[in-house]
């Protein structure tokens with residue numbers, strides 16, 4: 001049977017969860033939302049909402065053993081066709097992987113740049129304006145570099161998925177996840193020796209509730225969903241290959257713990273550098289990683305180059321293990337539904353994702369930008385917006401409603417009871433029926449309200 005091993009499952013799902021969300025969105029959002037109080041909110045929402053919906057999706061995948069569309073179809077007690085449409089929220093994962101691979105491509109570019117600097121073919125710049133120029137130049141002018149780097153990521157990710165669950169996805173995660181952890185640990189040890197570490201620690205862990213606004217509440221909830229990969233079919237798909245008799249509750253705790261831990265480690269590393277050199281912790285988006293951090297690494301000379309290489313390898317590993325989890329759901333669907341060969345499914349989806357990825361690249365290039373702007377938004381941002389703000393919240397909301405209101409409570413109890421006990425089940429069921437769906441309704445309402 002092509003299922004994960006127990007540890008393979010934990011690492012693969014943790015690999016899906018730990019990604020650019022932790023490396024980039026988390027530190028950026030913490031930075032712009034005033035730090036520690038946001039971290040607390042994020043942890044709270046991860047546990048009260050993300051964790052709950054994660055278990056709903058895991059149950060759907062585990063009991064059906066199918067792709068998201070097939071799973072809803074098989075389990076729905078009535079209106080099977082309508083429910084199977086919910087499974088198509090996995091399209092969100094395809095949209096994400098298109099722009100996500102472009103971002104991993106930037107990481108490849110900076111990895112190359114740092115390697116070249118190590119061998120003195122080029123240098124890392126201390127001047128933040130020069131680094132901003134380099135980044136803007138990459139996005140607006142350097143089509144060739146962007147396409148090459150995107151293509152490397154694209155081929156690697158699709159190649160891994162073409163090798164299947166056990167020989168491709170599990171192997172990749174079993175190698176990359178522990179390595180990622182070790183690399184981050186090394187960087188954390190280095191950050192610990194810096195003066196900025198204490199400030200970073202305070203910034204992340206000493207709560208200041210005056211900084212919390214209604215919008216940070218909503219951002220934290222969105223980040224919790226994105227970070228746990230829920231609502232886009234990845235968790236359902238991976239759970240379909242869950243080995244029999246796995247304690248899926250403790251596995252989920254491990255996954256959530258790893259995801260939080262790596263997010264916090266990333267945060268500590270990034271902010272130690274930021275505070276060490278008095279940079280701005282609220283710099284937006286790519287600015288934090290591709291501009292500020294490069295200047296800070298440059299100040300450290302040779303050691304800085306090594307740190308930059310380590311950091312970008314870690315980001316690359318985090319990104320690629322998430323990217324493969326976005327491709328597998330649709331591949332699995334094509335295989336199940338149309339009896340398609342894995343390789344044929346990969347080629348079909350590959351063509352689609354490659355075209356979407358190229359459109360993302362051209363939507364930032366100055367000459368082509370305008371023709372790829374719709375309703376005042378670039379194609380890149382549209383994909384991000386559609387997937388993170390609409391499809392994923394919808395997918396996770398429907399998973400909770402489906403499990404909470406349409407599946408048999410008795411069957412759920414039978415599956416959960418051995419691992420949760422009676423009270424644990426009741427608490428989870430209450431949260432799945434009421435708390436989690438309500439939280440998603442609030443997030444979407446406020447997002448649309450503006």
Ligand code: PFF
Nearest residue numbers: 017019020021227229232234
């Ligand atoms: N959880 C990933 C991250 O934090 O970067 C992103 C992600 C993976 C989103 C898989 C959606 C998905 F299906």
